[in-house]
Amino acid sequence: MNDMKMLWQLYWAFLRIGGLTFGGGLTMLPMLKYELVEKKNWITEEELVDCYAIGQCTPGIIAVNTATFVGYKKKGVAGGIFSTLGMVTPSLVIITLVAACLENFMDNVWLQHALMGVRGIVCALMLNTVITLARKSLVDGFCCVMCGIVLLLCLLTDIPTILIVVVSALCGIIWEKIRLRFAREERP
């Protein structure tokens, strides 16, 4: 019975986090800290930062990864599943409602004018996201070359996205190996 209560608490905590933060990823950290560290005392701040680091270096949605990790630490596999369900619920409900409304009014002329204006905004915001990302991720020569090659490949060919992700991970590992070997040879 106590177990069940804890699982529901996990569900509700992540439902609140998912339902009250916009954008996900980094913007979610303060909210996670407030709910999990300060309010519930479930994990320490260091543990949260660890969870977050794991969430960022595994594939998938960062917020979902963090939710699963925290839930698993608290209550095993069931905890991970309940936390994730909590995170998914608000998106599912809100998006379904908004999408259903929007689809009903799609033929409306005013809505079409409005969406045309929104298009420009989407482009501006997304371009800005790319620039922020590039500033953060292009830290040295290797990264710039890697980014340049992939960008050309994407624009000129139809290589599947999955293939690019896998090959670039291998490139990272091979490059580190080469670098380590050179570093060792330089030493007398």
Next chain:
Amino acid sequence: MMQTALELFWEFFKIGLFAVGGGPATLPFLMELTKVKPWYTMEQLTNMIAISESTPGPLGLNMSTYAGFQTLGLFGGLVSSFGLVLPSVIIIILIARFLDNFSQNPYVKAAFYGVRPAVTALIAAAVLGLCRVSLFVEHNGKLTPAVGAVIIAVVVFGLLQVKRLKKLHPALWFLVGAVIGIVFRL
């Protein structure tokens, strides 16, 4: 319908498994889907991004739920979001159980060192494709710029470089865009 549901699940399972870097990293995959599946168009994807950014919840999850809804209604949204989070749940539980210090592992670090710039390029290419579809209208096989949307994009992009305006909520920008769109009948 069952066939589509299974395909939907499988496509979003793959996205959950390979979209490294969260929300924006799902965009190249969602865009790839417009080419191979008849589920939604690039124009619809633009609307999906706007809605997903101005509603609460993680961006990637919102976009995937929307894409699923676009395909098969409420059931589609359930299937796509389930497919998207399933790899996360499996991978994270495996890591938490069997791998200590996963994020400090030299191989993991090296792999991410390679993936990060590649994902940046993938997202950049996807955004360029998005701009092409959003800001240009195809007319008799010729691309002509949608002047109003282009002006909005350029001006707002410029404004976003101002530090104070950068922090404004995306929903606020969308509202501004919608009002301009209605006033000028774009």
